[in-house]
Structures are given as C-alpha cells and as structure tokens.
Amino acid sequence: MKMLRIEAKKEVQDRINAKYASIRERRKGIKVRPNKLMILCLTFEFLNRWVVQAIDSRYGYFLMDKFNFSSVNYSTLSCCQAVWLCFQQAFLYGFIVRSCGVPIPYLALAGTIIEMIGYFLMASSSIVAWTVVGSTLLWMGYAFATPTSSSIISTTNAPEVQGKVLSWNNSCQQISLIVSPMVLSAIYSANRDATYYSCMVVSFLAFVVMCFIIAMPNSKQFGKVNVLELPVSDKPSTEMKEDVKSGESKNDEVSKDISESVIDTVVVAPVVAAPISSTPENQQTS
Numbered sequence: 001m002k003m004l005r006i007e008a009k010k011e012v013q014d015r016i017n018a019k020y021a022s023i024r025e026r027r028k029g030i031k032v033r034p035n036k037l038m039i040l041c042l043t044f045e046f047l048n049r050w051v052v053q054a055i056d057s058r059y060g061y062f063l064m065d066k067f068n069f070s071s072v073n074y075s076t077l078s079c080c081q082a083v084w085l086c087f088q089q090a091f092l093y094g095f096i097v098r099s100c101g102v103p104i105p106y107l108a109l110a111g112t113i114i115e116m117i118g119y120f121l122m123a124s125s126s127i128v129a130w131t132v133v134g135s136t137l138l139w140m141g142y143a144f145a146t147p148t149s150s151s152i153i154s155t156t157n158a159p160e161v162q163g164k165v166l167s168w169n170n171s172c173q174q175i176s177l178i179v180s181p182m183v184l185s186a187i188y189s190a191n192r193d194a195t196y197y198s199c200m201v202v203s204f205l206a207f208v209v210m211c212f213i214i215a216m217p218n219s220k221q222f223g224k225v226n227v228l229e230l231p232v233s234d235k236p237s238t239e240m241k242e243d244v245k246s247g248e249s250k251n252d253e254v255s256k257d258i259s260e261s262v263i264d265t266v267v268v269a270p271v272v273a274a275p276i277s278s279t280p281e282n283q284q285t286s
Contacts, residue, residue: 032161040213042172045149047206049176052142054199057181067128081139088143104223105214108148112207114141116200123196151223
C-alpha cells in the first residue's frame with residue numbers, strides 16, 4: 001500500500017509539473033510590444049540621466065574654475081548631499097507617495113521643475129553659496145524623478161516581459177551616460193555656464209515628456225498598481241484597451257491552467273485513499 005501511495009503521489013506531481021512546464025513554454029512566446037507609454041518612459045530615463053551627468057562629470061571643475069573651491073570642500077559637499085539623498089530616497093520618497101498619496105508621475109514632474117531651478121541657480125549665481133544651494137536642489141529633484149521610469153514600466157507590462165523592458169530602460173541610462181559627458185565637455189570648453197543652461201533645456205524636455213505621461217488614462221496609478229488590474233477609464237486610448245484585454249486574456253489562461261492542475265490533484269486523491277482504508281489491520285478489525 002505504501003508503494004501505491006508513492007506511485008500515486010508521483011503521478012500527481014508529474015501531471016502538475018507537466019502543466020506548469022506548458023505554462024512556462026507559452027510565457028516564453030510572449031513578445032514585448034512597445035507602446036506610447038513605454039517609449040515615453042525610456043525617453044524620460046535618458047533625459048533624466050543626462051541631467052544628473054552634468055553635475056557628476058563637470059561640477060567639481062566648475063566650482064574650482066569659477067570660485068576657486070578646494071577639492072576637500074567639494075568632497076565634503078558631495079558627502080553631505082549623498083547623506084541627504086539616502087534619507088530622501090529611503091524615507092521621504094515613500095512617505096510622500098504612500099502616506100500623502102502623491103502620484104508617482106506628479107512627483108517626477110515636480111522633480112524636473114526642481115532640477116530646472118537648481119541648474120538656473122548654479123549657472124547664474126556669482127556667489128558660491130547659491131551655487132551650492134542650486135546643486136542641492138538638483139539632487140533633490142533628481143531623487144524625486146529617478147525611480148519613475150522603472151516603477152511605471154514594472155506596473156504596465158506583463159511579469160513575463162518586465163525583465164526585458166527594464167533592461168531596455170537600463171540601456172537608455174547607459175547610452176545617456178556614454179553620450180552626455182562628451183557633449184557636456186565640449187560645451188564646458190566653450191562656456192562653462194552654458195553647460196548648466198543647456199541642462200535646463202534637457203530638464204524642460206523631461207518635464208514635457210512627463211506631462212504626456214500624466215495626460216494618459218489612469219496615470220495617477222502608474223507605478224503603484226498593475227495597470228491590467230485597473231478599470232478602463234471613460235475615454236481610454238485604443239492602444240491601452242488592447243493592452244488591458246491582452247493582459248486579461250493571458251492572465252485568464254494561466255489561471256485556468258493552474259486551476260486544472262489543482263482539480264487534477266483533488267480528483268486523484270480519493271483514488272489513492274480508497275486502498276489505504278482496506279489495510280490488513282482494518283480487515284482484522286472488521
């Protein structure tokens with residue numbers, strides 16, 4: 001009887017494994033479909049990384065050339081700003097999004113505005129204190145904006161393709177980090193203040209891109225809730241309708257297959273239990 005139970009359990013497990021294997025095979029065939037929202041997020045990521053690269057690659061030289069700022073003072077300033085960034089991203093960002101209920105795209109929009117103000121102060125000020133304030137504002141704005149693209153992409157694509165789309169997002173980061181230092185160095189050689197005025201323009205472009213994202217249906221929930229779980233708005237775009245329907249049909253297929261696996265397990269169980277009740281001990285008792 002023990003052998004029968006082991007064989008029955010193995011049969012059930014094999015059937016469940018076969019079901020999940022077929023589900024995994026179907027998931028491999030799901031293709032990434034670039035849409036308007038994805039392209040906007042990737043563009044925003046590229047622009048936002050460009051903005052911060054201007055301070056990463058040039059700011060130390062800028063302070064030394066314009067204000068004779070020592071390297072020790074610059075290192076101290078960078079450490080203090082890094083500590084603030086850790087606090088802002090670890091605690092303040094989550095508090096604003098979760099406790100205050102501010103939508104992630106709206107917070108990113110505010111971040112781009114703060115970036116523009118920071119760059120204006122850095123480029124136009126003739127006093128080092130205002131330049132330091134401007135660079136601190138820049139990092140604050142960047143901290144509000146930088147999680148946006150990855151958050152939105154994670155909640156607007158099927159789980160099966162999130163890794164691939166996030167790799168595209170990271171590629172946009174790296175392309176920006178490759179191109180921007182060369183361009184910014186050329187601008188700095190011609191006019192150091194123009195380096196940061198040009199980044200104000202890039203921040204403005206990021207602001208415009210985020211406005212397009214906010215104008216999309218259900219944008220207040222982007223980055224917080226899976227878009228496939230959201231109700232269709234009154235006037236959704238055709239593209240969004242197709243994405244939602246496609247996601248629902250895929251989720252239904254996966255749920256159906258898993259349910260069938262569970263049903264198979266339940267149906268087989270009584271067949272295994274029947275012989276167990278008729279053991280020699282039970283026969284003697286009867």
